[in-house]
Amino acid sequence: MTTTLRRRELLLAAIAASTTGAYAQADAPVRIGFSMARTGIMAVATPPQQTTYDLWREQVNAAGGLDVGGKKRRVEFVSYDDQSKPEQAVRIYEKLITDDKVDLLLAPWGTPFHIAIAPVLEKYKFPVVGNTAASVALRQIKPGYLWFPTSAIPDRIGVELTAMMKAANVKSAAIVSNVLPFSKEIKNYLEPELKKAGIELKHTSEYPPDVKDMTATLTQVKQANVDAVIALAYPGDAILYAKQAKELGLTAPFQFIAIGPTAAFFAKAVGASSAEGVVTIAHWTPRPDWKGSQAFYDAYSKKYGEAPDYLDAALPWMSLEILQSAVARAGLDKEKIREIISKDTFETINGKVRFEGVQNVITPTAFVQMQKGKLQLVWPKSIATGAYEPKKGW
Amino acid sequence: MSSIVDTLLSGQLLFAALVTGSLYALVALGLNLVYGTLRMLNVAHGDVVMLGAYGAYWAFSVGGISPIVAAPAVAALGALAGLAVHRGLVRRLFATAGAGSTRLEGNSLLLFFGLSIILQNAAALAFTPNARGLAYWTEVYHLGNVAMTGNRIAALVIAGATCIAVAALLGRSLLGLSMRAVIEKREAATIVGIDVDRVQAISFALGFATAALAGALVSMLEQISPFTGFPFTIAAFIVIILGGLGNLFAGLGAALLLGALETYGVALTSANMRSVLLYGAFVAALLLFPKGLFARRARAA
């Protein structure tokens, strides 16, 4: 939950009244600001990030506070609704920096918002670890104050997905793509890769984000009779796609949906048998050799009653871990924080992360598949937790 | 790629067009009733659909009740809500703005817009903005080479039956006759002794009820969130404008036309063209027929 001025007073009063001496009342809390779309069209997508931020704050405060250069201080959030408008996010970050004068900043949700605030961060020299942003356009951002831990960059996805399909003996494919930037980018990179690999592209089409019925498109896909159907969909249309793919009986063994199946909600909305076997983008799953990954999974599931989104919850957590590590050593000195983030290698729930420029160069571009109700990493082999299996109908 | 004739004769596409068209018809029906009898543009109409969808969703998730069984209950709740809004807000609006004024339309736009904001954000606060979806009756049936999911058949049948029932109500019953009288000429209706206020209250209730019912059906087909109401409002407006405001029967025809245009238009061009076709046809139709495709003789102010 966000805290307004009033809540901060109440919180301080509560702490003053508490009998445990673990809280240092004399220290001011560390104020961390961000914007989040709580109304408007993006509001459906932001909850996993907000819940992850909240879980982190709870855990950090329960352990005595955030380690700021050796001293523990309680964390307090200052956040506002950007109403799903990037220009509003710009205003909010300007406010957080120049008016609210927060100590640290967290990233908003989504690629457009990360890119929109980049100039503001540059202007005020305020470092922020990004999370839920993925676009080749990110590389255009002057490296300095914003970094992106994700490996799901569309040009890499094109290469890796083709490689995975080749390994699965796919000879022909169909692409249906949402025209929103992320899916469109993937499509732009995937098509030439398929051609290079000799996989026949028998059908390719696009649809608008507000699509209500995909019968016509999917009928054509079914007639094309391909080995692989690549649905570059966003969560909303992913559900529609899955339902209509089931109705029309798309029997291709390799079924890929770009975004959607990493959320617990997907299986609930389309049914477990439909979700089974779907391949999607994600580079995280709880693994014993990734420190804290199982603990995060368990803590999130316990608090919120469902599994975390393997993309939109895991990435924010990673960005928080990185920030936490930097602040523990550099305190609130922004230039020192920036230096640490640019140069260091971090241990996160997704393994090691290191940035060159704005991008994370360690985490590989990866895919997961729903197997028996759980998402398993199936590509690349270096981090796989399970083997790819063809989908057996919807 | 199949030929154009194959596309047009496709049973699969026909099924899709009917499902889409029948839902449009149901949603537009309620909006048209409200406009016809009150001359108010209820821009919160789609949000009532959204609430109906949530009603069915919660009934299913918490109580295990199928959306089909929950639908009448959800519709009844919608009717109650409609009566409440009429009594609380609409009567007040008439009193302050005056029944026949043009200012009324502008003010009703603002009033219902305020209501829409309240509904959307109250839903977001109460239910969280998380998307919701349910999987119910997902078996697929085959008729010839047409595949039909059970929940879509149900939506089509229930939406269609409701529209026919309301049409019958309007055409045959005394209440229906009174409603049509109020829609045609409100002043004359008062003179012949019709209780206009009561008719308007019932129209409002029926309008909200059909919207809520549509919502319950939609919950089976798509994912819902507090902000998914607006597209339904837009679709309903397009339908009722095309058919001619207050012209309920023409509205049903316009809805099916729109469903067909969407489905076949997309099949013949591409999915990306869906909204271009829809709005393009709408704009063209209005420019050619400024009072709607099925314009009737002059209606009362």
Place this chain on the structure above:
Amino acid sequence: MSAVPVPAPATRAWAVAGLLGAAALAALPFFANPYLVATGLTLLMWLALTQSWCLLSKLTGYVSLGHVVFYGLGAYLVVVTWQSWPLPLAIAAAGALAALFAALIGLPVLRVRGPYFVILTFGIAELVKYSILAAEAASGTASRILFGAPDLIVIYFAMFALAAAATLLLVVVGRSRFGHGLRSLRENEEAAETLGVPVVRYKLLAFVLSAAIPGMVGAVMALRSTYFVVGQVFDPMISVTAIAMALLGGGDDTRGPILGTLFLFIVSEVLWIRAPLAYMLILGAVLAGFVLVAPGGILGLLDSRRARGASGA
């Protein structure tokens, strides 16, 4: 309008207040922090948009629910000519493009009346939006990034000029013979025509004039976000908000839109900061409540108070 004769509005008082407000806004960037300057920018934007809308819809009675189409076209032009046309040229061209578009569609569109016109204008805005989306998709463009936009101060003063222009335009037109002609056709179009008012020409001119400034406003605002989203610059909420501000203000001259804009703007700003969760709810309640309590808008409230004072009631 009230039945009791009301003394003429104290025009000089309003003009002085207006000039003071303008002076305050002009001075803002020199003493306020960037967040407040951005807030002022938003206010100026709404002033420009709402007054342009009033120029058409308040004076002629043709309520346009699609005015955002001009805003969006202007923004799109800037984005498409980014880094290839000098900005001042792009912004001016944006205004010209919007006016040209209005001129092209005006004649057939203005033949449609009443609520049909309302929804038609909405449909046109959506049609343009989806056509551009389809065109962008077809061209393979995934996203448009605008790095290197001018500083906030520059954008601020550009918007200040646009808001001033919109105000001036509405004042001048409102008092001119043209404006009176528009009002007469609002009251009764057929009668006005028989009396010799060139109805068709006047409607079209009002339509075109009301389009130019929103086009330039959209162009300038596009500079505020590095990431361009078609859906945002054609967002129907922009049209609806401008309408809400105008209706809340009441009347049909500049005082109404200015008061209404200030009111709604201040309420929204206070709310989204102080009540981050509930502010939209409260906003909706304010809008709905206002309509029930003061259907003539703020000006209506002021007028009736003055009327009560004059008649001693």
